[in-house]
Amino acid sequence: MSDDLHAALQQHFGFSEFRPGQEDVIRALLQGRNCLAVLPTGQGKSLTYQLPTLLTKQLTVVVSPLIALMIDQVKHLQEANLGAAVALNSELTWDEQQSVLNRLDKWRYLFAAPETLTRPDVVAALQHHGVGLLVVDEAHCISEWGPDFRPAFLQLGHVLQLLQPQRVLALTATASPRVRRDICRRLGLTAANTTVVSRSVDRPNIWLDTCPVTSEKEKDTLLPKLLAAIPGRVIIYFNRKQRANEVAIALTAQGIAVGRYHSGLERDERRSLQHQFREGYIRVVCATNAFGMGIDQPNVRAVIHMAPPTSLEDYLQAIGRAGRDGAPAAAITLLAPGDIPQLQQDAVRGFPPASLIQAYFHRPAQFAKDETPEIALLKRYRAFADASAVTQLLAATQQTRQTSAAQMVHFYTAPDTICRRQLVLNAFDPEPRQVHHTADCCAVTTPTALLQRLTALAWPADAALRVHRPEPVQSVAARLAQLF
Known part of the structure; x- marks a missing residue:
């Protein structure tokens, strides 16, 4: 398989050698195993799902936290001729989104935010078509949820149970042992079915x-x-x-x-x-x-x-x-x-107290017009958790934030x-x-x-910024015309 993988790497990407960790991830996926890949920034994490997709010719769904990130990835795949790709997000109208879901056989890569992936119509379409590989990009976000992040990441494990993809790949550049455990637990990745590939985070340059x-x-x-x-x-x-x-x-x-x-x-x-x-x-x-x-x-x-x-x-x-x-x-x-x-103050700021959590879950209608950050957070959690679970989750997150802040204080002092x-x-x-x-x-x-x-410092010779004349950003309508 090694020779075949290197030949495919050369054919599709023009590289003669894999970067550290890439081949281990790809080999695990092609053997039908799930994978948690912790690879340093700049080490080509995207290739670890692009090459298997090209070889298996099955649909790959990529969970991505940012619309801008999805757009960049779709653009790269299209320009590199690595397979048809589309981002299912708010830049598409409802009718356009339904067109994407009704023609899943047209795509090799479907990018979506975690909130989109939990929608019943999206789940139903993917269940009907089948998913070869589900990729959770920036997987550390699963562990770093709380008052200033998106609870939808907590629902990905449930979505995976519904979709039953053939393989799951969790990708991140930074994951401490605690975060790695969180990722595996929340995605249902067990030691029996998951290969963990972890390379040093060191960037000596x-x-x-x-x-x-x-x-x-x-x-x-x-x-x-x-x-x-x-x-x-x-x-x-x-x-x-x-x-x-x-x-x-x-x-x-x-x-x-x-x-x-x-x-x-x-x-x-x-x-x-x-x-x-x-x-x-x-x-x-x-x-x-x-x-x-x-x-x-x-x-x-x-x-x-x-x-x-x-x-x-x-x-x-x-x-x-x-x-x-x-x-x-x-x-x-x-x-x-x-x-x-x-830094120490910010670590405890923004968490709703237990009394507010209880009051909101007891009479949510009284808070219907309340748009404070604390209530906005509780409204999102209420979709999938009760008062007791939210109280425990937020208390644990607050403790984690304080521990992280203490670690950061030690780093600087x-x-x-x-x-x-x-x-x-x-x-x-x-x-x-x-x-x-x-x-x-x-x-x-x-x-x-x-x-x-x-x-x-020995800066590279080409470090000076080249001055370009600005060009307009391609409009949403123009990009859609390329897709449909």
Whole structure:
């Protein structure tokens, strides 16, 4: 089979060798086994379901959390001539969605959000046609649900029981042992029927840096200097939409090609920003963590956190968007005195108290017009859980968030002599290697030392951003015309 797989790899993708982990995943799927694949960012996770689909010629359903991510994946499959693909989402009218479901034999790949996959009409159509492979992309989302995420991920296990796909593939770039257990439990993946393929999360080409500063004002003063020292594209992460907006405006005023991205923008604005960043029209994105999932931009040279992320999982997901071409990249966190207390406060914020959960489930009609985040969350949970289950689930999630925050606090406040890369590998790798810690690996620096280090980094020769004339984003109508 190995020779056949390599021949298929060369024929369909033009590659002579698999990347680490890819062949193990594909082999397991072709042998009829389910698979949990934890592969580092930039290691070609999509190929692990694309090649089996081409070989089996059966329908593959891909559960994807973001419409923009679905659109990019469909576009790639069409341009690469890897099989007919369609995204079943709100950009299609109801009639167009029904046309897709009535002609499932036309498609090799069907992309859908978890909320779409739970719809009775979608389930019925897929049951009738049959599913060869069901892929849960960004599978860590199954474990990271709660006050600020989508409960539909919790229902995927039930959907799998209804659809009975021949094989299931859960894909993620970051999953601690706890998250891996969560994924398998919620999807019904047992040791007897599931192969786990896990590769090291280490990305040695990314230099890790923590830079303590005295205030938010010093961050704002230092940031343009960092951008001047870093050639090429940069993603800057914030924990508040207002801060992302303010800094984007300030950088634009200094002549930097910058865009902003967060959940408060209209969908077309977010899609346009992704298009401009991908095509090189803008150099810098100021964003919340709503930006980046599925962004496969190979030449991002740096990820800068203007506030600490809520967990090591979030941190690893974010910095993994840098240096996917294997060239030198940097992951920088600017840390002000108030950042750690804010991180700890955010870990417990937004969870409805048990008394509110009981009141809502006892008399939901009284809350019909209540649109607060807590009640909006409980309205979604009520579709599949009772008050007792929701109380337990949210209490467990709150405890997990606090544990994750404590882990993140240790990452940033450990003595300078502690290797941050080793902390990451210890948290995620099943058998973490011992890191040879040097200044080229990670560091805690002053602003002056950070700038000196960035200036001395061996950036790739083509890191300078090419300037393009912007082109309009393809309209929804134009894309639909290509599909139907």
